[in-house]
Amino acid sequence: MPGTVPYWRLSGLYLWYFAALGTFLPYWPLYLQARGLGPQDIGIVMAIMAATRIVAPNCWGWLADHSGRDLFLIRLACLLAFLGFTLIFVLPGYGGLLSVVALSGFFWNAFLPTLESLNLALLKGDGRGYSRIRLWGSVGFILGVLAVGAALEARLAIGCLPQVLVLLFALMWLSSLAIPGGARVVHEPSHDTLFMIVKRPEVIGLLATCLLIQMAHGPYYSFYSVHLENHGFDRSRTGQLWALGVVSEIVLFLILPVIQARVSLRAILLASIALTVLRWLLIGRYAEWLGVLVFAQVLHAASFGAFHAVSIALVHRYFQGRNRHRGQALFTSLSYGVGGALGSFASGYAWADVGAEAVYAGAAAVSLIALIIAWLLVDRRR
Numbered sequence: 446m447p448g449t450v451p452y453w454r455l456s457g458l459y460l461w462y463f464a465a466l467g468t469f470l471p472y473w474p475l476y477l478q479a480r481g482l483g484p485q486d487i488g489i490v491m492a493i494m495a496a497t498r499i500v501a502p503n504c505w506g507w508l509a510d511h512s513g514r515d516l517f518l519i520r521l522a523c524l525l526a527f528l529g530f531t532l533i534f535v536l537p538g539y540g541g542l543l544s545v546v547a548l549s550g551f552f553w554n555a556f557l558p559t560l561e562s563l564n565l566a567l568l569k570g571d572g573r574g575y576s577r578i579r580l581w582g583s584v585g586f587i588l589g590v591l592a593v594g595a596a597l598e599a600r601l602a603i604g605c606l607p608q609v610l611v612l613l614f615a616l617m618w619l620s621s622l623a624i625p626g627g628a629r630v631v632h633e634p635s636h637d638t639l640f641m642i643v644k645r646p647e648v649i650g651l652l653a654t655c656l657l658i659q660m661a662h663g664p665y666y667s668f669y670s671v672h673l674e675n676h677g678f679d680r681s682r683t684g685q686l687w688a689l690g691v692v693s694e695i696v697l698f699l700i701l702p703v704i705q706a707r708v709s710l711r712a713i714l715l716a717s718i719a720l721t722v723l724r725w726l727l728i729g730r731y732a733e734w735l736g737v738l739v740f741a742q743v744l745h746a747a748s749f750g751a752f753h754a755v756s757i758a759l760v761h762r763y764f765q766g767r768n769r770h771r772g773q774a775l776f777t778s779l780s781y782g783v784g785g786a787l788g789s790f791a792s793g794y795a796w797a798d799v800g801a802e803a804v805y806a807g808a809a810a811v812s813l814i815a816l817i818i819a820w821l822l823v824d825r826r827r
Contacts, residue, residue, distance in 0.1 A: 452578060455564055457620040458519075459582035462557065465613040467589025468606070469494075471670045471687045472597065475680070476606045478671065486539070488793010491667040493543060494550040495789050498782030501555035506562075506774025510767050515563045516624060522556035523621040527614035533607045549614075554781070558773035565761050566769065576754055580698035583750075586691045589613070594684020639768050643775070648763050650822025655756055655780035657815035658718065661725060661808040662748070663788015664796075669728070672801050676732045686738060690745030697746035701754055711824040714755045718816040720747035722809045729805025756780070759824065 477487045505522060509515050529549035536544055568574040597603060642648055664672075673683045704713065724744040731737035756776065764772020788808075795804050 451625055454620075454624045455560075455567075456578050456581035457623060458523075458560065458617065459579060460585035460588075461613060461617040461620050462585065463582035464585035464589040465553075465610060465617060467586035467687070467691070468593045468610055468613060470666050471590050471684060472593055472603070472606055472680075474667060475670055475674070476603050479603045480542075482539075484668075484671075484796045485793050487671075488667055488789055488796070490543065490546055492786045492790040492793065493546050494554075495663075495782060495785030497547060497550035498554040498785060499778045500782075501551045502558045502774035502777040502782070503771070505555040505559050506770040506772075509559045509562070509770040515559055515770075516621075516626060519556045519560055519563070519624075520618070520621045522552045523614075523618040526550075526552035527611070527618045530607070530614050531611055533611075553614075554777070558777045559770060561757060562761075562770050562773045565757070575757065576698040576701045579754070580695050583691045583695040583698065587688045587695075590684050590687040590691070594681050594687075597684075598679060598681035639764075639771055639775075642764055642768060642772070645763070646822050647824055650818055651756065651759055651763070652776065652779050654714075654718070654815045654819040654823060655776060656784040657811050657818070658721060658748075658752060659780040659784030660788040660791075661721065661811040661815070663785060663790075664792040664801075664804045664808050665725075665728070666785070667789045667792055668796055668801070668804075672728070672732055673738075675801070686742050689739060690742040690749075693743045693746035694750035697750035698754065701751065709824070710755045710758055713751055714759075714819055714823060715816065717747040717751040717755070718812060718819055720744050721752070722812045722816065724748050725805045725809040725812060729802040729809075732801065 474487050474491065477490055482490070505518055509518055512518070526549050529552055530545060532548065533542070533545045536542070564578060565575055568578075593601075593606075593609060601609075643652075669687070670680075670683050673686065674680075678686075721744070724741050724747075727737050727741040727744075731741075757773075760772050760776045761769065764775075792804050792808075795807070
């Protein structure tokens with residue numbers, strides 16, 4: 446690591462950010478189900494969380510590009526996410542729940558692209574160094590999913606999940622305060638406008654591919670835990686399967702620097718999407734087979750780990766200078782925002798009507814379209 450990179454403090458913020466995510470994604474749908482919400486309402490709640498990624502990263506990216514106060518904006522978003530989520534104890538009913546998810550989700554999702562941009566700029570675009578920091582996010586996700594899953598299986602009531610999330614949001618904010626104020630990058634101005642970059646075919650292809658892949662993840666993030674519960678898996682085993690996916694992601698982040706030294710980003714991207722198609726087919730068709738589910742979860746290393754790391758590296762390559770914050774924000778808002786919201790919303794409505802197998806087959810079809818677009822457009826000249 447370069448001496449200017451506060452490795453452990455950046456890693457700590459990733460740790461608590463993804464520990465909260467590892468608590469939210471697997472167990473929030475179960476909490477909503479325990480509150481009496483049906484599949485459509487659960488899909489709407491998860492879609493609103495994903496939809497905040499459409500607006501929030503772009504607002505924070507614009508502020509970061511124009512103010513240069515990256516770290517201040519990261520800390521502010523962490524604090525407001527924490528305060529926003531505490532309103533769940535005050536605002537009643539389904540409307541209050543939607544308001545809390547929208548408000549806290551806005552700030553929770555606002556700062557990650559700014560953090561990614563700060564991280565990569567400090568590393569001078571070194572994707573291998575990025576993998577070593579980002580893997581602590583995967584560690585945090587595992588801690589969240591395993592610890593909360595075990596607690597729910599033991600004595601913790603699912604109704605206590607909001608209290609657990611408030612604690613994790615508080616730790617996330619405190620970890621942002623630990624990053625030294627000197628962790629700031631002054632970048633050169635770009636000669637290209639944002640629009641000039643976005644209209645390039647390879648950039649259009651990358652953004653469209655990212656949107657479709659995250660749309661295909663919608664059934665997984667919104668209903669994987671419900672899917673497993675419907676097939677007789679208890680919450681502890683469900684948490685273990687979630688954790689296995691992230692363990693495979695950590696292993697991928699550890700070996701990815703070696704792979705990147707020998708294989709092009711384009712080849713890694715195409716391979717990861719092809720394996721994503723296989724993963725959704727297996728989860729939808731063979732949910733009663735534990736061995737198949739284990740293999741499908743190992744493929745999370747490809748469908749998320751490799752795909753995310755390569756996408757971040759390509760966005761950093763395409764968006765330079767004062768476009769770097771908005772480039773990362775645009776990537777996040779279109780993929781995790783628009784794509785995630787569409788995936789959650791569509792799977793919520795289709796789940797009860799056509800069933801889990803058909804929904805996951807649809808996710809595989811969307812991923813196949815993404816593979817074709819990536820093969821035709823992304824980084825072909827290299």
